[in-house]
Every structure is written in structure tokens, then in C-alpha cells.
Amino acid sequence: MEPVISVRNLVKTYQLGEHQVQALRSVSLDVHKGEFVSVIGPSGSGKSTLMHILGCLDAPTSGQYLLDGKEVSKLSDDELSAVRNKQIGFVFQGFNLLTRTSALENVELPLLYGKENLSASERRKRAMDALAAVGLESRWEHHTNQLSGGQQQRVAIARALLNNPSILLADEPTGNLDSKTSLEVMDIFQKLQRERGITIVLITHEMDVAEYGSRIVSFKDGLIVSDVQNTQKATYTVETEVTVVVEELS
Amino acid sequence: MSRLARVSQINKTWHIASRSLRRNKLQSALTMTGMAIGVATVLAMMALGTGAQRAIQDQVRAAGMNMLIITAGNYQAQREAPPPDAIEMGKLQSPQPTLGDDFSLPRIHYAMPTASRLHTVLFHPEDDPFAVHDHPTARQRLGDSEAGLGAAATLTIADANEIRKISGVQYVSEGIHENVHVMNSDNKRWFTRVHGDDTVTPEIRRAWTFPHGRYFSASEERKHEQVVVLGVIVAQQLFGDANPVGKTITIWKQPFKVVGVIGSSSWLQTPDAGDDQFDAVYIPVTTMQSMLNLSKLNDITVTTVSTGDVTRVSKIVTTLLRQRHNIGGNSPDDFTVSTQASKALTKGSMRPEVAHAVTGNIAGLEKVTLDQLGKSLDRSSRTMTMLLVCIATVSLIVGGIGIMNIMLLSVTERTREIGIRRAVGAEEREVMAQFLMESVVLSIAGGLLGVFIGVAAALVISHLAHWSADVPFAAIAIAFGISTAVGIFFGYYPAREASRVPPLASLRYE
Numbered sequence A: 001m002e003p004v005i006s007v008r009n010l011v012k013t014y015q016l017g018e019h020q021v022q023a024l025r026s027v028s029l030d031v032h033k034g035e036f037v038s039v040i041g042p043s044g045s046g047k048s049t050l051m052h053i054l055g056c057l058d059a060p061t062s063g064q065y066l067l068d069g070k071e072v073s074k075l076s077d078d079e080l081s082a083v084r085n086k087q088i089g090f091v092f093q094g095f096n097l098l099t100r101t102s103a104l105e106n107v108e109l110p111l112l113y114g115k116e117n118l119s120a121s122e123r124r125k126r127a128m129d130a131l132a133a134v135g136l137e138s139r140w141e142h143h144t145n146q147l148s149g150g151q152q153q154r155v156a157i158a159r160a161l162l163n164n165p166s167i168l169l170a171d172e173p174t175g176n177l178d179s180k181t182s183l184e185v186m187d188i189f190q191k192l193q194r195e196r197g198i199t200i201v202l203i204t205h206e207m208d209v210a211e212y213g214s215r216i217v218s219f220k221d222g223l224i225v226s227d228v229q230n231t232q233k234a235t236y237t238v239e240t241e242v243t244v245v246v247e248e249l250s
Numbered sequence B: 001m002s003r004l005a006r007v008s009q010i011n012k013t014w015h016i017a018s019r020s021l022r023r024n025k026l027q028s029a030l031t032m033t034g035m036a037i038g039v040a041t042v043l044a045m046m047a048l049g050t051g052a053q054r055a056i057q058d059q060v061r062a063a064g065m066n067m068l069i070i071t072a073g074n075y076q077a078q079r080e081a082p083p084p085d086a087i088e089m090g091k092l093q094s095p096q097p098t099l100g101d102d103f104s105l106p107r108i109h110y111a112m113p114t115a116s117r118l119h120t121v122l123f124h125p126e127d128d129p130f131a132v133h134d135h136p137t138a139r140q141r142l143g144d145s146e147a148g149l150g151a152a153a154t155l156t157i158a159d160a161n162e163i164r165k166i167s168g169v170q171y172v173s174e175g176i177h178e179n180v181h182v183m184n185s186d187n188k189r190w191f192t193r194v195h196g197d198d199t200v201t202p203e204i205r206r207a208w209t210f211p212h213g214r215y216f217s218a219s220e221e222r223k224h225e226q227v228v229v230l231g232v233i234v235a236q237q238l239f240g241d242a243n244p245v246g247k248t249i250t251i252w253k254q255p256f257k258v259v260g261v262i263g264s265s266s267w268l269q270t271p272d273a274g275d276d277q278f279d280a281v282y283i284p285v286t287t288m289q290s291m292l293n294l295s296k297l298n299d300i301t302v303t304t305v306s307t308g309d310v311t312r313v314s315k316i317v318t319t320l321l322r323q324r325h326n327i328g329g330n331s332p333d334d335f336t337v338s339t340q341a342s343k344a345l346t347k348g349s350m351r352p353e354v355a356h357a358v359t360g361n362i363a364g365l366e367k368v369t370l371d372q373l374g375k376s377l378d379r380s381s382r383t384m385t386m387l388l389v390c391i392a393t394v395s396l397i398v399g400g401i402g403i404m405n406i407m408l409l410s411v412t413e414r415t416r417e418i419g420i421r422r423a424v425g426a427e428e429r430e431v432m433a434q435f436l437m438e439s440v441v442l443s444i445a446g447g448l449l450g451v452f453i454g455v456a457a458a459l460v461i462s463h464l465a466h467w468s469a470d471v472p473f474a475a476i477a478i479a480f481g482i483s484t485a486v487g488i489f490f491g492y493y494p495a496r497e498a499s500r501v502p503p504l505a506s507l508r509y510e
Helices: A047-054 A077-087 A103-112 A120-133 A149-161 A179-196 A238-249 B003-023 B025-062 B106-111 B115-122 B138-146 B157-164 B218-222 B232-239 B285-292 B307-324 B340-346 B352-360 B362-413 B415-423 B428-465 B473-499
Strands: A005-016 A019-031 A036-040 A062-067 A088-091 A167-171 A199-204 A215-220 A223-229 B067-072 B169-183 B189-197 B208-213 B227-231 B248-251 B254-264 B280-284 B299-304 B335-339
Touching: A005 A047, A019 A047, A019 A062, A019 A223, A036 A047, A036 A179, A047 A167, A047 A199, A077 A088, A077 B415, A077 B428, A088 A149, A103 A120, A103 A149, A103 B003, A120 A149, A149 A179, A167 A179, A179 A199, B003 B025, B003 B428, B025 B362, B025 B428, B025 B473, B067 B307, B157 B169, B157 B299, B157 B307, B169 B232, B169 B285, B189 B232, B189 B285, B218 B285, B227 B232, B227 B248, B232 B254, B232 B280, B248 B280, B254 B280, B280 B285, B299 B307, B307 B335, B362 B415, B362 B428, B362 B473, B415 B428, B428 B473
Parallel strands: A036 A199, A036 A215, A088 A167, A167 A199, B189 B280, B227 B254
Antiparallel strands: A005 A019, A005 A062, A215 A223, B067 B299, B067 B335, B169 B189, B169 B248, B169 B299, B208 B254, B227 B280, B248 B254
16 A cells, blocks of 8 residues: 655755754655554654654755655645645644634634635534544633643644544644643544544654554654554553552652 | 635635734734824824815905906096007007107096097997997896996896806806895894895805805795895894894895895904995895896806916906907997906005006906916915825825834744644735735724824814814825725735745744
């Protein structure tokens, strides 16, 4: 089967003053439909850079990126916008929600930019459905600063899912969350993969988060150092929650 | 893109922009205030400026600078009729008379009663209704003469109608004037002037106000109705301070219904007993003609659209009336066209001979004085307009730069927001549209606010400074249109900057 994401010899170089920093040296990776790939590595290893390129937020210095068989470097800016709007959902470490804006309006945002012309009530309905999917329908009116970190990240996930993307990219989604909410968020990801067959690529530097993936890719100094299938997938169960609670208490 | 899609695109942009503006209330308020002050300044300046301009024009018109009065007859005290070889009016003598000629100074010469000219004193050609021309008929003349209009009642309503057709003529009013006793129902009497006039008279007398009621209407004039408008002096004499509208007064033993009272709004003219405008009553000229069985007019008052046009119009009127009255060759006019300038020159101190010599060339003189006056008025009003335009431009540029400044700041401040929008799929164009829409909405809202503030300011200033303010509708429309244009023009650059924010910006600017 053809991979959904296929990158070959991806290189990204930054100019930092007089120094050239090679964030990605030569990365090749294939992600197939329905996979849940955890990318793990220390900070500065280049995994975030890879993620931005995969999310069409940034362009590589050289190398090839095929998204659903299409050469991304040949897409126009408007086509890239459409990809970000429809095909890929992005979840950020810092949530990236609009401030002084209600949860509902934040979730609605992608619908304001698509080519679909939905009425205000249709937009609202779909945004409410997405909020319900992450269990936040009762908080739709709350402004982002009135929500906890976990709730904010769930709003961000609802926003990412709004246009039913085939790929969900998550850049350290649990980085700003405590361990309990982290687990809740990971559970949502796992459900999405299991129930909707969404392809997920997730970045983390914590191994216990990475364990939720079906495949673990390790990064170091801009290169992939290992790529293994994870057979003993972690799952969110009552037992794990109890373990977490016990750990927190001790 | 189909029309429907475009409309919904605009709707979406509007939705995004209005949410955004509400989110940034303080910023929006500041931008709007900047624009509002700009527009308010422009509008207040324009209002006060045009008000001042109008006030000057009104004073000039009130003083009659654009007015010419055509009086029936051509009789002037101590003046003889010109000899048959009289020089045509308006032209200087050329060639110059040679020395030794008996008539080297013809104008002064024929003004002196000599034996050879005596017959003209005894029998003025104009006094002979049969000899000069046949318009109007001798019978009518005699009838008018009996009615007290004098022998030379040569002007008719038909003449006035022809004058109305001359280009550059603003208003034409026919007039018959008499002295009468007016009496109220309590038999209180007052001796005053009655003017039979046209409905446009209030337009000619720009300094008139109506403390009570109105002027008589066109239909009242058409139906020869017995309605009367009182000058404020007459009203005071007959009714004191009470409102006389609806009451009846008696003129020539006939009842007349009072429809209005005329007062003065100009500081140049205060109503006074004995003056011709406010110690007078006005009735429709048609009523007066049918009541007194007249067909003639005493005078026709003409105003021109522009002050500098009086001389040209007076020439055309002269030619027209001479033609209509069948006056040919060197025969004298059977009417007199007079303007403020000629009145000023001939009235009072000047010796009759000199006055005559001067009035012989009056057209040229008028041209100098009136043209100069008209031109200097035009010049000063142009200067005023230029000044206003300059101030307006500066205020709008300041307002516009204010908008640009705040929008640019907001682009920097909102980099993260723009990045988020780009990350969820906003195209460059859509971000640009949002920011452009925001600045246009702000400047229109600011403009609207500015219109209110500006009009209010103009009214307050005019009230406090007793300066007339005039807010023309066009000024509001222009201020509004310009504020929109400023919003687009000065919002464009920040909007383009916003559209160039990269999608990754939301992560870099945290």
C-alpha cells in the first residue's frame, strides 16, 4: 500500500547568525494509513522541524515530501492552505488558541477558511459536534483563559478534527500538561486512531507517552536512529489511572 | 467565482473581521476615535466655512449687488431728453470732438436749457403717447394714468416673462407700488406702502424672515386671492405683538386675509417706520392689477445668479425691452434699468450735469465696479475653499496615518493570531481581506461618528460664536466617502504585511 506520508532525504538548514544549524540532516520516513507513529527524541534533535515540514507549515531546504502521492514542494501557497485546512489537523504544544475567544469560535475557525460555504448555524453545529467528541460541549461559551490546560488542548484537538482530516499531527501535545491530563489526551488520540482510522504522527520526549503509538521512531541530531513497531501498546485503563494517582500521591 | 460564492466570501470576511474587532475593543476604539476626529474636523471646518461664505453672499445679495430694477418711464429730475443726435448709451465718444466745435462737450452742453433746445423741455418726446411708439396702446396708458401710475406705464407682465427666459437671470418679480391706508377690524389705521409683488420676492430679499406665517403662494397669486403679508412694522402697528395670521385687514375697503409677517434677519437692515420693506404690506401683483383694473407694472426686479453678471444681463434686458416696445434708432428708452452702482452714483451729492455725464457711460462704470466686486468676491471665496480643502486634506492624512499606525502595530501584536489562522488553513488573501475589512469598518464607523461630532461641533460653535454654520449634505457624503477611501488606502499596507506572516509564526512568536 502506498504510504500517506513519504519523505526522502529531507534536509533543513537554519542560518543562526554566522552558524549554520542542520536541524534535519537526511531524513527518510514512510507513514501508512491508520498508523500511530510516536516520534521521540531529546529537544533540539530536529523532530519539531520534521513535524512543521510534514504539517506544511515550513518548507525543507532539500529533499522530497510526498503527501498522498503529491509532491508538496510543487503546491502553491493557496494549495498548501487547503491542505492545512482539510487534510491535516495540527495540535500544538502551546495549544495555539485565539485569546479572548470562546471555545466554540476557536473550534469553528477552520470552517471560516475552507472552500465550503456553510451557513453560520451549520458551522456552529459542526463545531458543537467536535466539542462533544472531546467531551467539552458544556464549556462551549468559555473563553480560552477560563479553561484548564487539558481542556484547552481538547479544544485544540476538536479544532484539528473539524474538517475530518486524514492525518493528525501532534507536536508535544502533552508537553504543557500534568500526567493525568496527559493520559486523558493520549486516550483521545488512541480512540481517534482506533475508531476513525486517522493517521497520527505525535512528537514527545517522554517514553511513556510514546508508548501509546503503534510505532516508535527515535530521533537524534537530525537523524532517525531507530524505527520500531510497538507491540505492547500502552492503553488508558482504570489501572493506569490508579497507578498515576498512586504515583502522584507518593 | 460565482456571485453567490463571492457574497458568502464577503460575509465570512465580515464575520471574521467583526469578531476580531470586538476582541480588540480598546484598539478598535482608539483607531475609530482618530478617524472620527479627522472627519469631525473636516466637517466642522466645511460647515463653518460654507456658512461664512453663505453669510457673505447673503449680505451682498441683501445689499442688492446682484439686483437690477427696471422702472417704467425714463424721467429724471432736472434732466432733459437727449437731442436727436444723442450718443448711444454705453459708448464713449470717438473720435474726440475737435476744437472749435460748438458741441465739444455735448453732454454738459445739452444739459443747459438753451433756446435751441427749449422745445424738448416743453414737449418731451416720451410724453407724447402717440408719437413715440404704439406699445402699450394709448388707451391703456390713459387708463393707467388715471389709476395714478403716471403716463409712462410701459412695463407688462409679458415683459417680465420674457426677461425670465434670459440666461443668468435668477429671479424676476413684477411690482406695483401704492400708498394706502390699511385698517384692522378695530378700525385702527396705518398709512403705509402696498407692494403688488411676485411670489419670488422672499428669494430676492435674502434677509427676510417670517416670524409668523408665510409669503403668499403661487396658487394664491394665480387665483388673484385677497391675501396680504404684513411688514413687521405694520403688524406691530395694527396688532401689537399678537400673531396676525388668519386675521383680516382692509385695503381699499376690501378685506384681505393676513397670511404672514416679514421681519429682517440681517444686521444691515433693522425694520423702521417709513422704510420700504418692513413698513409695507405685500399682496399678489395679480390681485392688485385686477382690483385696480391695471395691466401695467411700475417696475420689474431682476436678480442674477452671479454678482458679476449684472451688467451683461442689464444690457440684454435693455435690448430686449427696446425690441419689445418697438423703440428704434436713437429714440430714448421708455424704461430705466438701474443697478445698485448706478443708484449709488446718481443719488445724492452729485450735480445733475455730472451725474448725467456719468450715467451716459453708466454701463462701462457698472462693469468696472460690479465686475470687480464680483470677481473679488469669487476670489475670496476661492481662497476660502482652498484653505478648507487644505485643512481637510491634512486632517484626513493625519487620521489615515493614525489608522495605518495602529493597524501596523496590530499586525505585529497579532502575529500569533495570524499564524494560527494560517495554520488552520487561511489563505494569504483571506488574511489580507480580514485586515482590510477591519480597517475599512473602523474608518467608516469612525467617519460616521465624526459626522455626528462634526455637525454637533459646528452647531455649538455657530451658536456660541453667532457664526452661521451650514452643513451641506454633500459635505457629509464626501467626508464619509473619503473616510472609506482612507480606510482602504491606509489599511492596504498593514493588511499586506499581515498576509505575509508565515504559518509558522504562531510558534515563533510565543
